[in-house]
Amino acid sequence: MAEVAYFTKDGLEKLKQELQELKTTGRANISKAIAEARDKGDLSENAEYDAAKEAQGLHEAKIAQMQETLANARLLDESKLDTSKVLALSIVKIKNVKNGATMSYQLVAESEADMKSGKISVSSPIAKGLLGKKVGEIAEISVPAGKMEFEILEVSR
Structure with a gap:
């Protein structure tokens, strides 16, 4: 299927x-x-x-x-999605705990992903690690370079 x-x-x-x-x-x-x-x-x-x-x-x-x-x-009807946690279509602002760098990404379908415009696939390792997290939480994500920790600063639509 x-x-x-x-x-x-x-x-x-x-x-x-x-x-x-x-x-x-x-x-x-x-x-x-x-x-x-x-x-x-x-x-x-x-x-x-x-x-x-x-x-x-x-x-x-x-x-x-x-x-x-x-x-x-x-x-997906963006107006009906919960903004209290990270979901598909969320725009999430994160901070790398190790170096303090902040980034903002929108989690989108794989076919819509475009790093240049800040859109990452919901099936990417970073997006998978962020899904379901709330503002203030730390997401520990395994990436090819090792484990990274990101703090969720903001979740919006």
């Missing part, structure tokens, strides 16, 4: 648009490439045709994967 993925309204809309793009423009471009390769002659020795057919297979697999994600997607 596929895993349920939680999305913001914007994230779900972006997924739907990308899927529509793949189904329309993407499929049309691949069909055109196959037709051009087919016109070049003998298909048994046509590497361009083989490459175009392989690209088609990969494209269709991506569409199927996105359709499955969409079928198992759940839209």
Whole structure:
């Protein structure tokens, strides 16, 4: 069974648009490439045709994967989420206990994660360690570099 993925309204809309793009423009471009390769002659020795057919297979697999994600997607209503503890879609401000550095992250679905904009996947080690914690608590998180401790300073939406 596929895993349920939680999305913001914007994230779900972006997924739907990308899927529509793949189904329309993407499929049309691949069909055109196959037709051009087919016109070049003998298909048994046509590497361009083989490459175009392989690209088609990969494209269709991506569409199927996105359709499955969409079928198992759940839209989160941010206005109804509890802000007393860290949950999916929370914006959490944390302080590294060891060096005093503060950071702010929003916990989002894996497909929406973007470190540059401060969005981390709820399935990442740091997010997993923060989930369920309240302001003032210390989260001890195992990361590849060892154990780190973060103090939760603020939780918001």
